[in-house]
Amino acid sequence: HPALRLDRVERRFHQGETALTILDGADMVLRAGEMVALVAPSGAGKSTLLHIAGLLERPDGGDVVVNGVSCGQMDDAARTQMRRGTIGFVYQFHHLLPEFSALENVMLPQMIRGLSRGMAAERSKELLDYMRLGARASHRPAELSGGEQQRVAIARAVANNPYVLLADEPTGNLDPVTSTYVFDALTALVRQAGVAALIATHNHDLARRMDRAVTLRDGHIVDLVLD
Numbered sequence: 032h033p034a035l036r037l038d039r040v041e042r043r044f045h046q047g048e049t050a051l052t053i054l055d056g057a058d059m060v061l062r063a064g065e066m067v068a069l070v071a072p073s074g075a076g077k078s079t080l081l082h083i084a085g086l087l088e089r090p091d092g093g094d095v096v097v098n099g100v101s102c103g104q105m106d107d108a109a110r111t112q113m114r115r116g117t118i119g120f121v122y123q124f125h126h127l128l129p130e131f132s133a134l135e136n137v138m139l140p141q142m143i144r145g146l147s148r149g150m151a152a153e154r155s156k157e158l159l160d161y162m163r164l165g166a167r168a169s170h171r172p173a174e175l176s177g178g179e180q181q182r183v184a185i186a187r188a189v190a191n192n193p194y195v196l197l198a199d200e201p202t203g204n205l206d207p208v209t210s211t212y213v214f215d216a217l218t219a220l221v222r223q224a225g226v227a228a229l230i231a232t233h234n235h236d237l238a239r240r241m242d243r244a245v246t247l248r249d250g251h252i253v254d255l256v257l258d
């Protein structure tokens with residue numbers, strides 16, 4: 032099975048009298064270990080697509096298939112359960128919990144899934160070491176730099192060994208040098224974990240370093256050639 036398959040996905044919004052069609056039979060296949068850039072102007076529907084792919088939002092039509100499991104007809108509880116076990120998210124702003132340490136932030140999703148404190152701590156230490164944040168494990172988010180915060184957020188996103196990693200402008204808030212450093216760390220982790228990653232970015236340099244790029248056109252997901 033591909034890690035993620037979007038099958039004829041539809042999504043439209045109603046703004047007063049007008050209907051705004053964002054996705055109009057969008058198809059996509061994302062395979063394990065693959066990094067795909069999602070490049071499109073603001074308002075094109077990148078966040079909508081990521082939310083639907085990540086089982087946060089329900090499409091108006093079509094199906095989202097995660098590792099062979101059709102999620103289109105699932106109720107909210109089943110989708111939440113599915114999401115926690117199979118999807119990781121990284122946002123432009125880290126969304127780390129301010130009162131917890133870096134280590135605890137990475138541990139939490141694992142403990143919510145039922146892992147013991149000891150097991151979660153062990154895996155979280157490994158992930159933070161891998162992200163070169165071993166020395167920062169006991170720091171709270173406010174004590175970390177922007178790039179360090181994003182690396183913690185990336186470690187947290189893969190903590191439960193997801194099939195799919197979805198990122199919305201993960202380096203959009205960082206300066207160019209930090210951005211490259213964080214992107215390198217993200218790439219290393221994605222390759223090592225064999226996770227399928229869909230990464231929305233405005234940064235064409237980063238997009239070029241991924242396996243391929245796609246954009247949204249007339250409600251479809253189409254290949255994008257970056258020059």
Ligand code: ADP
Pocket residue numbers: 044045046051053071072073074075076077078079080
């Ligand atoms: P992007 O992430 O590419 O900037 P979005 O997915 O956030 O785009 O939004 C795509 C379009 O859909 C925008 O025009 C936005 O205003 C509209 N939109 C997004 N969410 C909603 C909503 N819940 N209700 C109405 N319109 C929405």
Ligand code: ADP
Pocket residue numbers: 087111114115120126143
């Ligand atoms: P938890 O397992 O902590 O209860 P959820 O299952 O609700 O979290 O959400 C899983 C992931 O989806 C988290 O990274 C969370 O930040 C994100 N998330 C939840 N709801 C939304 C939303 N409405 N928009 C964007 N991201 C969300």
